[in-house]
Amino acid sequence: MSEVSVARFKGSVRIVGAGLLGTSIGLGLSKLGTSVALADSSPANLKLAIDYGAGKAAQGADQPDLVIVCVPPDVTATVVASELAAFPAAFVTDVASVKHQVLDQLTELGVDLSRYVGSHPMAGRERGGAISGRADLFLGRPWVITANAKSSAEAISAVETVALDLGSAPLKVDALEHDRAVALVSHVPQLVSSLLASRLIHAEPQDVALAGQGLRDTTRIAASDPKLWIQILAANAAQVAPVLKSLELELHGVVEALENIDQPGSLARISRALESGNHGVERIPGKHGTKQTSYAQVVVVIADKPGELGRLFNEVGEIGVNIEELKLEHSPSAPVGLVELYVLPSIEQKLISDLESRGWKIAG
């Protein structure tokens, strides 16, 4: 494991807001020995984050080199402005999911933008709060850095360095470009998933009993926190609305076609929607930037008892094959489970024959 064990960032860090992101940043940096001071408007939150090891309580005499503002989106600009004023020698960044509005508000407030750099670590969990914080939250994730026209090179470098310390991959993007991108890949999917899941509210138990993996996947993020999301969506409404509107228009066409399924053109209209979906999903890069379909799938049937997974993966290790992705598919009430192993296609046959010769049952 090529783990970072010494901080690249040599200064001290102040984190304002000890929620999921603030606590996770504090945990990650503290583990590297960086001096982290934490502040939160809730004493209980603050105490929890400190107990977890995310840093020490901020003191009046602190002279932070970098302030990371991890407060809800709707108060981000205000807090960034007050931090810039309170610590005239510090660089200040924030982690809000929407970047243009914060920059707009700061510009209106007339702050020293040279010391400010927006950022957005592309990491999160369905559950928020200090209690969900973890030092590895940012590992391998993009950390978008939205420098403004006045951001100093030193300020940008400070944020990049901290992002690298947390194991993430810094990525410089314009604030508006960022907002357009996340509207498409994150905010619209969130709303669509919520709207889809809400169809189930009045479903009969025997109906949802037929739910398969497709429904589970499409609605997983519908469990996300509405309080956080309403702020994100409000701040990025200008970018989200047109994408969602385009979806509404096509959805309307599909509904019309379904309502008039026997009329000429109806099937073609639905077909086009399905085919467009095929083309759209192909655009999503998989692991290591490859297409999702580039791995070979090997499905192994295992008994549902302690030790079976261990025995399987131990033997996969002995065979010397690296598993790129895996999925345990557990059937309700079944005494067996299916383990889906994804490997490079070049080693698929070796894995199958070696596993079979060791007595494993390969499905298919």
Added chain:
Amino acid sequence: MSEVSVARFKGSVRIVGAGLLGTSIGLGLSKLGTSVALADSSPANLKLAIDYGAGKAAQGADQPDLVIVCVPPDVTATVVASELAAFPAAFVTDVASVKHQVLDQLTELGVDLSRYVGSHPMAGRERGGAISGRADLFLGRPWVITANAKSSAEAISAVETVALDLGSAPLKVDALEHDRAVALVSHVPQLVSSLLASRLIHAEPQDVALAGQGLRDTTRIAASDPKLWIQILAANAAQVAPVLKSLELELHGVVEALENIDQPGSLARISRALESGNHGVERIPGKHGTKQTSYAQVVVVIADKPGELGRLFNEVGEIGVNIEELKLEHSPSAPVGLVELYVLPSIEQKLISDLESRGWKIAG
């Protein structure tokens, strides 16, 4: 492993249509020693399925006890009718994803409905065709049986027995109830996922580079086969349309609210959609009929090299803990992976402390 090794169904089976489902049924039944005869309008398909071991080629002299029709939905009724006529002593079932239309068409055709039982194994894969067939496809999945008013007890029993032989859980449901349920839990999610994914067609590469697990989950099924799905949707348009229409209406409200984000009521409207999504997703049963949230999550950081997963699961086995679900979260370009283990909450602390004492790094 409590594997079925002797067929409960003592008769011979004829399968018409050697696609994913037909081939998978043939593979599963053949492994139990059941006599399986295969027929397909494509000689190449048929040969492939036979090569895979799904059965022998159907002969003119065959006297099947049960015919399983596994052809595309739009020709299902016609084929069921001709099979009922060709084999007057046989029971006939089909596996089409939509049940009411088939029954309607058969009623119009005036066939002997006592020997017909509709069915729908709730199993599938994004990829179709004999080449994707596997004997374990139905393991632990519901197999919906939609008997009609005239179906004989013997016919129902034959289909139930074969479903059990394939390791699935037979579930008796009325045809129209079934169609209403799958519209909600399968057909609407498919269309919504396709419409969402199609937003990405013209996305910039740097935009989709920010895609996270949320987008991947919500659009996974958008990769499904349009040729199959257009038939399913056409056959179940009457059930799909109203659900999709209700989604369209709420989506319209959300779009309006986003377009007028500063007007009174806009935030409340979006909030309601997000909260309804929370309530909807809670309706989906997890493994063993429990809520998805009932497992404790333990995240272990492992190196991205052969043998690490094996070492981990081997030690989890030694600890004596049963893993209910697992997920390997692999970060692009990161040298480590995060393994999410889901266990019963009562053993979470033991697992964490035992793993840590063995030197594993628990995230968080």
